[in-house]
Amino acid sequence: MTEEGYTADEASIEASEKYISKFLRDWIENTEIQKVHIIAHSMANRGLLRVMQRIFDQVQTKTKVSFGQLILAAPDVDAFRIVNDEDGTGTLEILCPNEVVRQRLSKKKRKITNNINTCWSHIRWFSLCIQQDNELDCQKFTRNGDLVTS
Known part of the structure; x- marks a missing residue:
């Protein structure tokens, strides 16, 4: 991948974060699930981790849903x-x-x-x-x- 393509992917995942956040909150708050397991791959790990930082406390305060496993496949983040x-x-x-x-x-x-x-x-x-x-x-x-x- 070129540096330009990588930068475009970074911008794309950042722009997607509000939609990922909305999807997760809506899905969790409008279903009867008790535990959520999530898998993300590559660059999506960055967006998912930032989304989780923002919604984790909100979701667990508003609902009885808990987050189970968060699997970061081929993570493009520094741990x-x-x-x-x-x-x-x-x-x-x-x-x-x-x-x-x-x-x-x-x-x-x-x-x-x-x-x-x-x-x-x-x-x-x-x-x-x-x-x-x-x-x-x-x-x-x-x-x-x-x-x-x-």
Whole structure:
């Protein structure tokens, strides 16, 4: 795919978000379903994640519907990144789609630290981050899982 085509796809999925949001809200609020599982592929993952950030709390407050599995097939999103410090150490930043997921992951700090210890010897910290108002809000933890900043 060319860069122009990729940019056009990004614009297309952004323009589709309001329709995806409306479809999901209408479908959930006007049916008797109890749990929703969603599969998205490639670039659609970006739009779906942004839509879920916006409607998640609204849907769960207005209805008794819960979201089950959200499957991101061939995701075109960054779920984590490693930020390297000047001293050669680094921070693993894990991007969470919302506060609920961040809280769930914070309860699994031991599993995260075990994976870090197994895979990345230079990682000194890890952060659980959510995007809010175009800024990254991160809770930073030591390799032992102790909270450093929030």
